[in-house]
Amino acid sequence: MRSFFGCRRRDINRSLQDLKRILLRPCAYLNPFAYLRVKILQDVSKETLESADEEIRIKRFSMTPRTVFTAPLITICMVILICSPGTAQQISSDSLSQDSILTPFRQGRWLSGLSGTFNSSTLNIESSDNLVSVNSYGLEIFTGTFFKERWFLGANIFVNSTTGDGLIKKEAESLLVGPSVGYYFLKEPYGSLYLSVLPGYFRIRESATVEPEGQFIQELAEGPGFATRMRLGFAYVISDRIVLDVGIGTTLAWVDVNFTSTIAQTSKTESIFANTTFFSFGFNVLLDEFFF
DSSP states (O other): OHHHHHHHHHHHHHHHHHHHHHHTSGGGGGSTTHHHHHHHHHHHHHHHHHHHHHHHHHHHHHHHHHHHTHHHHHHHHHHHHHHSHHHHHHHHHHHHHHHHHHOSSOTTOEEEEEEEEEEEEEEEETTTTEEEEEEEEEEEEEEEEEEETTEEEEEEEEEEEEEEESSEEEEEEEEEEEEEEEEEOOOOTTEEEEEEEEEEEEEEEEEEEEOGGGOOEEEEEEEEEEEEEEEEEEEEEETTTEEEEEEEEEEEEEEEEEEEETTTTEEEEEEEEEEEEEEEEEEEEEESSOOO
16 A cells, blocks of 8 residues: 555656746746746646545545454454354363263263172170171172263172081072163263162072081072162273272162971071171173174
């Protein structure tokens, strides 16, 4: 823009200078009106230059607002775009997707593994100087998927075996089969605190043998029922694939048991309630697709 206006002004000056040289030749002074023509020419050139400067200033002023108001208009448009509902929803979805990338318990992933329980107890009867020891082992196999972010749904099979030695020899087996639901509280990549609930079909079989003074007494108990297994634990994730978890929980069981005794040669059915506390540890694998 400056070069255009500058060139125009130089052209006007050059034309006026050429006209002055023609009028100021020596022969021009022989004419009595030569001085008057030169004076008029100087006034005309001064007015022409002033009008050219005025035109340049007007054109520059007319183009200035485009530059002055462009930046505020862009800023206002950006603010309106960011505050619009669609943009806010997009930002919210981007934030959720970022959380999904951080947590290993993402929607669509599969979790499969093994977990075990163990407990041991002893009972000392002072009157008979007998020591009774009871050991219990449990194994759980499960697989499932995250149907929602950090929400797990799976299928579980849990078996437990108990043995006791001493005054009373005891053997017991139990089975629990059912679906499980779990929730992982944290979004951290290293793992999360979780809570799981496993309700399902429960069945128990137990035998107890006593041999006082050479006599053999045996009682059998067997029956089906319903049980709920609740566990609170922590799952530690390694390389977004391997999960090591530890937890503590309780099992509540309602069972209709059929008792049989070798003494009376009779049997009877009773409804019993059992409550067991356990400690568990597990080794699990996270998969993006179910490959079994």
